[in-house]
Amino acid sequence: MFRPMPRASGYFHTGYAQDLALLQTRAERISLVIFTVVLVALPFIVSPFLLDLACQVFLASIGALSLMLLTGYAGQISLGHAGLIAAGAFTTGILAREIHAPFWLTLPASALTGIVLGLIFGLPSLRLRGLYLAVSTLALHFIVIYLGGEYETKRGFSTGIIIDPPTVGGFRLSDGRAWYFVLLGFAVASLLICINLLRSRSGRAWRALNARETVAEALGISVVGYKLLAFVISSSMTSVAGCLFAYYRGFVSIEAFDLFLSIQYVAMIIIGGMGSLLGALLGAAFVTVFPYVIESLIKQLPNVQKLAGDIFAVNYASFGVVMILFLVLEPLGLVGIWHRLQNYFLLWPFKQRPLASARK
Amino acid sequence: MQLFVNIIVLASIYALIACGYVMIYRVSRVLNLAHGELMMLGAYLLLATASLFSGHAAMALGAAVALSLVVGLLVYVFLMRKMTGEMVLAAILTTVALGILIRGLVVLLWSAQQQYPAQALGVPNPSLVIGNARISLWSAVLVLTNAAVYGGLFVFLRFGRWGIRMRAAGQNPLLAAQRGIKLHSVYALAWSLSTLTGALAGILMALDSGLTTSLPVIGLKAFPAALVGGLDSLAGALVGALIVAAAEVLLIYYVDPLLSDVVPFLVLIAMLIVRPWGLFGTREELDRV
Amino acid sequence: MSEPLLQVDKIEVVYKRVITAVQGVTLTVAKRRIVALLGTNGAGKTTMLRAISGFLGIDDARVTEGTISFEGSRIENLPPHDITGRGVALVPEREKVFPNLTVAENLSVSVARAATGAERRHDEDRIYYFFPRLAELRQRVGGLLSGGERQMMAIAAALMCRPTLLLIDELSLGLAPVVVEDLTRRLMTVRDEMGIAILLVEQSAAVALEIADYAYVMENGRVVLDGDRERLKSHQDVQEFYLGQAGGERRSYRDVKQYRRSRRWYG
Numbered sequence: 001m002f003r004p005m006p007r008a009s010g011y012f013h014t015g016y017a018q019d020l021a022l023l024q025t026r027a028e029r030i031s032l033v034i035f036t037v038v039l040v041a042l043p044f045i046v047s048p049f050l051l052d053l054a055c056q057v058f059l060a061s062i063g064a065l066s067l068m069l070l071t072g073y074a075g076q077i078s079l080g081h082a083g084l085i086a087a088g089a090f091t092t093g094i095l096a097r098e099i100h101a102p103f104w105l106t107l108p109a110s111a112l113t114g115i116v117l118g119l120i121f122g123l124p125s126l127r128l129r130g131l132y133l134a135v136s137t138l139a140l141h142f143i144v145i146y147l148g149g150e151y152e153t154k155r156g157f158s159t160g161i162i163i164d165p166p167t168v169g170g171f172r173l174s175d176g177r178a179w180y181f182v183l184l185g186f187a188v189a190s191l192l193i194c195i196n197l198l199r200s201r202s203g204r205a206w207r208a209l210n211a212r213e214t215v216a217e218a219l220g221i222s223v224v225g226y227k228l229l230a231f232v233i234s235s236s237m238t239s240v241a242g243c244l245f246a247y248y249r250g251f252v253s254i255e256a257f258d259l260f261l262s263i264q265y266v267a268m269i270i271i272g273g274m275g276s277l278l279g280a281l282l283g284a285a286f287v288t289v290f291p292y293v294i295e296s297l298i299k300q301l302p303n304v305q306k307l308a309g310d311i312f313a314v315n316y317a318s319f320g321v322v323m324i325l326f327l328v329l330e331p332l333g334l335v336g337i338w339h340r341l342q343n344y345f346l347l348w349p350f351k352q353r354p355l356a357s358a359r360k
Numbered sequence: 361m362q363l364f365v366n367i368i369v370l371a372s373i374y375a376l377i378a379c380g381y382v383m384i385y386r387v388s389r390v391l392n393l394a395h396g397e398l399m400m401l402g403a404y405l406l407l408a409t410a411s412l413f414s415g416h417a418a419m420a421l422g423a424a425v426a427l428s429l430v431v432g433l434l435v436y437v438f439l440m441r442k443m444t445g446e447m448v449l450a451a452i453l454t455t456v457a458l459g460i461l462i463r464g465l466v467v468l469l470w471s472a473q474q475q476y477p478a479q480a481l482g483v484p485n486p487s488l489v490i491g492n493a494r495i496s497l498w499s500a501v502l503v504l505t506n507a508a509v510y511g512g513l514f515v516f517l518r519f520g521r522w523g524i525r526m527r528a529a530g531q532n533p534l535l536a537a538q539r540g541i542k543l544h545s546v547y548a549l550a551w552s553l554s555t556l557t558g559a560l561a562g563i564l565m566a567l568d569s570g571l572t573t574s575l576p577v578i579g580l581k582a583f584p585a586a587l588v589g590g591l592d593s594l595a596g597a598l599v600g601a602l603i604v605a606a607a608e609v610l611l612i613y614y615v616d617p618l619l620s621d622v623v624p625f626l627v628l629i630a631m632l633i634v635r636p637w638g639l640f641g642t643r644e645e646l647d648r649v
Numbered sequence: 650m651s652e653p654l655l656q657v658d659k660i661e662v663v664y665k666r667v668i669t670a671v672q673g674v675t676l677t678v679a680k681r682r683i684v685a686l687l688g689t690n691g692a693g694k695t696t697m698l699r700a701i702s703g704f705l706g707i708d709d710a711r712v713t714e715g716t717i718s719f720e721g722s723r724i725e726n727l728p729p730h731d732i733t734g735r736g737v738a739l740v741p742e743r744e745k746v747f748p749n750l751t752v753a754e755n756l757s758v759s760v761a762r763a764a765t766g767a768e769r770r771h772d773e774d775r776i777y778y779f780f781p782r783l784a785e786l787r788q789r790v791g792g793l794l795s796g797g798e799r800q801m802m803a804i805a806a807a808l809m810c811r812p813t814l815l816l817i818d819e820l821s822l823g824l825a826p827v828v829v830e831d832l833t834r835r836l837m838t839v840r841d842e843m844g845i846a847i848l849l850v851e852q853s854a855a856v857a858l859e860i861a862d863y864a865y866v867m868e869n870g871r872v873v874l875d876g877d878r879e880r881l882k883s884h885q886d887v888q889e890f891y892l893g894q895a896g897g898e899r900r901s902y903r904d905v906k907q908y909r910r911s912r913r914w915y916g
Contacts, residue, residue, distance in 0.1 A: 077449055124629075124632055124633070127632075127633075127636065128632065128636055130448055130449065131391055131448055131449075131452065132632065132636055134449070134452070135391075135583075135587065135628070135632070136628075136629065136632045138625075139584070139625035139626075139628045139629045139632070140625075140629065142621070142622055142625040143622055143625055143626065143629070145622075146618075146619075146621065146622035149618065150618060153618065259580075260460070263456055263460065266453065266456075267453075267457075270453060310467055310468055310471075310472070312467070313463070313464045313465075313466075313467035313468045313472070314464065314468065315464065316460050316461070316463050316464030316467070317460075317461050317463075317464025317465050317468060318464070319457075319460055319461075319464075320457045320458065320459070320460035320461025320462070320463075320464060321457075321461055323453070323454075323456075323457035323460070324439065324454060324457045324458065324461065327443070327450055327453055327454045327457065328439070328442050328443065328454070331446070331450065521757065524750065524754050524757055524758055525758055525760075527747075527749070527750065528747050528750060528754075528758045531747050531748065531749055531750070532744055532747060532748075534704070534707070534741075534744070535741065535744055535745070535746075535747065536747075536758070537704075537729050537730060537733075538702070538704070538729070538733070538738075538739050538741060539733075539738075539758055539759045539760060539806060539807075539810065540730060540733040540734065540738075540759060540760030540761075540762075540810050541730070541758065541760055542730045642749075
């Protein structure tokens with residue numbers, strides 16, 4: 001894996017606590033403080049539109065992080081991500097609608113749905129790999145979508161389920177700024193969960209079975225157990241994201257969870273850069289913001305009328321182009337570009353090519 | 361009887377599409393998830409040639425088919441060629457991205473409305489009667505075309521010089537290269553043939569029941585047919601298509617019409633649990649990817 | 650003497666930009682000659698064949714120095730089908746036949762340079778004349794052939810490419826001595842009647858020195874000894890380390906803790 005050059009010297013660890021700390025250099029600590037200040041101040045400076053955009057990015061990050069965990073680290077390809085989000089959203093919708101369940105019930109219920117579905121989605125992975133596994137997740141996705149559609153038609157919600165904003169301890173969550181902080185909190189929590197999982201035994205086990213399954217098994221790592229664990233954790237995180245999505249939008253309908261959404265999440269981790277949590281975040285931001293950028297670009301062009309009507313198609317086409325460009329030209333994704341940039345400044349005025357290309 | 365006819369028609373559709381998946385997979389181990397979109401592009405190209413050759417339906421059809429062949433070739437030469445040797449997942453995702461790109465382009469170039477190539481060409485689509493069942497003309501043509509395509513492919517792969525080379529390249533690309541076979545030529549041929557058969561399917565379906573931008577969905581539904589039979593087996597694709605089509609038609613009729621989109625995937629999951637390499641596929645396929 | 654068919658001049662082959670597998674190797678193959686490349690595992694023999702036939706790219710390796718000339722023109726780092734098109738055919742060590750194609754289909758797969766249909770049929774008949782066993786097995790599927798038959802099949806398929814130079818990687822590996830003897834006899838017939846040159850990589854020096862006109866011994870990526878058959882057979886180091894003849898008396902293992910005599914190739 002392509003690692004950036006170490007950026008600081010002179011830091012000596014004299015105890016395990018120092019070793020385990022997340023931030024190890026002064027530069028890292030300072031940048032985190034600055035970043036936090038910016039993030040906290042943001043809702044009070046920017047327009048509601050950008051606020052909504054930021055919320056969408058946080059929401060997408062949760063899904064992207066969980067997919068990165070599953071596919072980027074544990075190596076289990078999943079094309080069914082949208083199905084899992086749908087499951088979380090629908091659990092929330094169904095419970096809210098049928099039994100008027102409150103937030104503190106629907107959230108864990110969604111997580112539970114995620115766990116159960118994670119087991120189901122994970123079962124094929126015990127026997128299949130690569131392409132065949134991807135295909136099985138695809139099939140399961142369609143089955144989940146079908147079930148959601150069935151529910152909608154049979155219960156008469158053909159236009160979707162409307163959900164009231166959640167109430168947490170008497171406080172009604174409908175303000176944009178409040179949502180910003182809630183979603184930021186969830187995103188940060190997901191990030192911390194992922195970081196810690198990856199630093200622990202599970203993370204090492206996943207990396208091992210990603211690299212060589214038979215060797216991992218021979219070393220005593222329970223391949224079955226860790227594969228299922230990866231699916232279960234990833235799915236429950238995704239379902240929670242689905243639950244939040246349902247509340248944030250206030251509306252759940254099965255058409256929102258099509259194959260394109262799954263592809264978008266896969267694109268997030270590819271464009272961001274496989275095997276890196278930073279990549280998941282960058283990818284989530286990129287893919288979420290992308291349609292809006294395209295839309296504003298279109299508005300600049302002279303021939304607005306015709307294209308504006310087909311904005312969806314323009315989105316599709318440009319998304320396809322960008323994805324192809326990244327796959328063909330920059331397999332390491334945005335993280336690869338970021339690291340190259342860092343190395344350039346670090347090593348300037350020396351130039352250096354990496355000794356071996358990372359992926360091959 | 362009508363059910364039987366429906367099954368045959370649907371199976372022919374799935375089989376004609378499935379052989380495209382099998383061709384590319386067998387030769388280069390790449391799953392072409394853009395097949396549905398390329399199929400749709402073929403049908404839209406017919407619209408274009410119909411206005412170009414208005415009045416000469418046969419020429420329009422021929423031109424559309426020839427154009428599709430060229431499109432398949434271009435897709436390989438300009439895009440997929442760069443992904444040979446990369447990870448399989450990367451190649452598959454490239455095809456997915458290509459599919460998305462084509463979907464966007466098609467709407468931009470032709471609008472998202474439903475189109476009727478049969479009207480544009482001025483050809484009728486009468487209902488033929490067989491026994492006490494009805495079948496439309498173009499569906500019948502599709503069934504016959506499917507048979508012809510499969511017959512042709514079987515003969516080509518078995519006896520044709522380049523057909524044997526394609527089989528060889530699929531088995532062991534390195535050895536094939538050592539025997540002097542230009543792998544890029546073989547892959548380009550596979551892509552061209554695959555796009556050709558897909559376009560035939562798309563065109564005939566569009567002539568039969570109109571053309572919308574959701575045609576690729578059928579392409580995706582045909583994929584389980586290919587996998588059930590074995591992704592590297594042409595005969596398997598035929599059998600798989602029959603199985604999936606029969607399941608779909610029967611379940612729609614006897615159980616629930618809404619099932620239509622999900623039945624192929626149920627069959628797929630069942631097959632993956634029981635026999636992942638399909639009915640006629642080679643077992644080593646699993647370990648290769 | 651006219652210019653040699655294959656001239657490898659001080660090449661260096663580097664894997665993944667850091668591992669030097671072959672250093673400063675020079676070798677020559679003249680027309681219609683059988684040249685052997687000897688050495689133990691890891692000496693760099695297979696790398697040499699890969700460098701000549703153009704199949705280095707797969708393992709991320711390159712010829713970084715020196716030249717390889719075939720019939721006067723430079724061929725190092727060219728794409729493999731280009732090299733095969735010029736008349737160099739490789740019989741690989743592993744996976745030498747297409748397992749799901751019949752023998753006849755295996756033969757028809759090879760791309761022959763500038764051959765019409767009639768010429769191809771003539772080539773096929775000649776192959777069956779050299780290897781009658783294959784004629785009997787025409788419809789047998791490749792995966793079901795025995796080891797010796799497989800090697801014959803592989804050589805035959807390479808010959809269908811109408812090469813001027815045949816590269817064979819590990820001719821005798823895994824084959825019974827009787828089979829090997831039969832194969833070597835046929836190879837010499839092929840060389841005599843088709844006029845091709847053969848570069849043979851062999852671990853078994855005894856087998857190689859039976860048919861080779863000239864041989865090179867490689868060790869750790871360098872050529873340490875070369876000479877014609879007589880010179881090598883009589884060379885003490887070759888005798889001791891490759892042919893297993895410890896120069897006279899039998900010794901018990903107690904006496905041989907490590908090589909008592911270091912290899913003095915330059916003598």
